[in-house]
Amino acid sequence: MAITLSSWQRLSFFAPKRRGSQSKASPSPVAALDEKDAQEPRMGYAVSETSAATAKLSSEQRAAFAVTSRLLASFVTEALLRAIYIPSEAEDYAGLCVIFASVKPSSSGAKTVAGIFAVVPVHHVPILKEDNAVWLLDPLDMLPNILFFGDEAGELCEEFQRRNIATCLRAAHWTVDDASSLRTTLSPRFWWTRFAEDAAMEVSMRDTLLEEIASSFMWQKAIYDRLPFLPALGASAIEWEQSLVEGHPTHPMHRARRTLPPLQPLTPATRDWYRPKVRFAVVSRSRVDIRGDFEARILDLVKVAAAHTGASLPEIPPDRLIMPVYDLQVANIEDKFPDVQILPESISIQTQAQASLRTITIPGFSFALKLAVGIKVSSALRTISHYTANVGPRLSEEIVPKLAVDPEVLYIERETGSAVCMRDMDGNTVDEDIAKHFTAVLRDPYVPKEDEAVVLVAALGETGHANSPAGVSAAQQILGLDTREKRVSFFDEYTRLLVDAVVPPMLHNGLAFEAHPQNTLVRLSRSTKRVRGFVMRDLGGLRVHAETLRASTGTDFQFLPGHCVVTASVEEAAKKLYHTLVFNHLQRLARSLGLHHDGSGWGLLRKHLEAKIPRDSWLWNVWLSEDGAHSVSGKCLLRMKLAGLYRDSVYEPFPNLIQYRPS
Structure with a gap:
């Protein structure tokens, strides 16, 4: 059944009662572990307090918090709204993150509840600037009870809750004349609308992004309704790809799968994203830019597809070729390329989708196929630009063998x-925003060696699988990291090898991999469970300083004019590596192992970076300098959405996690 906006507009949340509580309403401003859970060490596993608390909620409430927590984190970390941290003496939370309703301080300096956007209980101190201003707020810092003063939505908090929150605020010199209007709701619709109204946002933008938020909620709830199982270490790579519970850790539209016309709306009842079909189209050869062994491999694929169903494959004239098409994309091809021949659905083949959804694998074939599809997944429309189609095969052949990489x-x-x-029937160049709908890329996946498991890194930090204890990450379970010593040892080896993998090409070639957890696979020994190395994929997401690349490889490699992967400096390219490697990849893993808040994980990363990066290098100045590297240019995913951007990035000063040393 589809989840409508009205169903999640009404969401509210009351924390689970502690044992022995006789309260009829919400007894605590947080959803804490119950007494038995809190007393059991779970064999020494590090337990995410946020994940353990949300595991007690209904799937609807969990999905609401998953979206709302990412929204609030984006508001604060991207400096769209100011926030301060107020410590608390409460048993259930470390303090409150108080988010202001306006980014500008009050001219009078008075602090009243009228100026509060939200009050968020947190279980650890978030990363702060001066005067307890919150610099980085993460969804995993929060506990699932988002509070506000007002009367427009949600549920009233119990009297003693209101008293506790008011006491905490007054201790921080807030004027709280009356706390009777303190309410709670997890509704993403409420929080987005509250923000949009406060920002005087245009109605069209507000409603468009609200649809994406609604989509994210709907698809996240569907996953919570039918939780995936945690695979065993030796499971196939595709099982790991399809094991994600939440996916992107911070994007406010992290689970959005929004179709755009002419595609019809989809619901969890009508679409299985992990099992798409590949259809086929016949197009004039003169219209298509082809690279590599594309044509021969696709011809083999379509022959197998026809043979599998017993369909007759029509004769293809020499001046035409066959293009694979993602099944949903057929409507876009018919709309934008009306003269292209779509082969009947009987000539199609069932596939398995990777975590990205648009990259698929086919049983019996050694390649993966990345296909354009006109749906918005999190940040962007998942089509494929002609830039990506052009650069990937050429980089693979001319540049990859020459990079400063230890194989x-x-x-x-x-x-x-x-x-x-790229061209219409008359030979005229097609607009690039049209061409990107009819594009495909072949990729050769890594083949595991003997005694080797290959695991999608995004899966390591996930919690909440159907067969997992609440709040315990996948990495701890599959690798037996049941003591702090084991977790530290694993993260130490992991970061050492990861630094060895991606820093040299950045430092020497001016090339930044898009090393986020969905693009990175970790190679693990099945017998020892130790890290052997990594696999990197998706050459379309790189950032490259072209002059450094050419000089270091001795290759006069040329990019298409206007390609967004080319940067003006090596420092600009390094922004991509920091965001994907440090902010996204390693932060999530460190948090999932209990090595973030005490800074121990970041100390290990610093150790390995200092061993790899010369002190007199530009990268040392950007990441490790004691003088000027305490902040970095952080990628702002929500600001990009507000600006209508997906290729060009928007940056704000973020805390440099490499330098994080909690006091």
């Missing part, structure tokens, strides 16, 4: 072929 540590998946329909 024992890092394997880079080659993109061996591509095709993009």
